[in-house]
Amino acid sequence: VVPAVAILAQDSAAGPWTTTPPRSVMVIKCSDCAFTEFRVYPGRGRRYIQKDGKSFFFGNSKAENLFHLGRKAAKLRWTPIWRRMHKKGGADVAKKTRTRRAQKFQKAIVGMSLEEIRQRKAKKPELRQKAAAEKEQKEKAKKGAAKAAAGKSAAKPKAQPQKEKVAAKVKPSKKR
Numbered sequence: 001v002v003p004a005v006a007i008l009a010q011d012s013a014a015g016p017w018t019t020t021p022p023r024s025v026m027v028i029k030c031s032d033c034a035f036t037e038f039r040v041y042p043g044r045g046r047r048y049i050q051k052d053g054k055s056f057f058f059g060n061s062k063a064e065n066l067f068h069l070g071r072k073a074a075k076l077r078w079t080p081i082w083r084r085m086h087k088k089g090g091a092d093v094a095k096k097t098r099t100r101r102a103q104k105f106q107k108a109i110v111g112m113s114l115e116e117i118r119q120r121k122a123k124k125p126e127l128r129q130k131a132a133a134e135k136e137q138k139e140k141a142k143k144g145a146a147k148a149a150a151g152k153s154a155a156k157p158k159a160q161p162q163k164e165k166v167a168a169k170v171k172p173s174k175k176r
Contacts, residue, residue, distance in 0.1 A: 033059035035067045037080050 030039045034056035046064060049055045058064040066076070073079045083089050108114050120127075 031057050033057065033063050035059075035063040035073050035079075037073075038063075 028041060030041050031045070032038070033040050033045065035058060038059050040057065040059040045057055045059045046061075047055055047057050048064065048067075056067065058067065066073075073081045074085055076082055106114055106117065109117065
């Protein structure tokens, strides 16, 4: 016979003994309060059945009276409904899921291979400089053409035709 002190001191991994014998867990059927959502144990609470047949189970008279007064449980700070709505309590709030960022990858365009696209990307600084130089030359050419056209038009001012004055017919007003 092994003394009880030895059983408690024995490590559960070292031998076949356990510190506490397995207990049968008593299952208690609890119901939830219709107003507060608190757990109501057997022998507690009160059931209310409306005329239309709906039944409500209240945990205490406070919840029952507030229900009959027409109060909203979501507006009372001590109810779990209010806590859920206002994200109080760490157990109720789930962690935010992380959004995955889209990974960049290159696709081949019809008529071009990936190698050609990469070569063009490598040449971009050179191409940009060339394009900028061409753009400047075009702008200078446009300004030069505009100045030349403005110079010719300024040399010969056009005579503007004079407007003829037309007398408007005025009807005499009839007096009665």
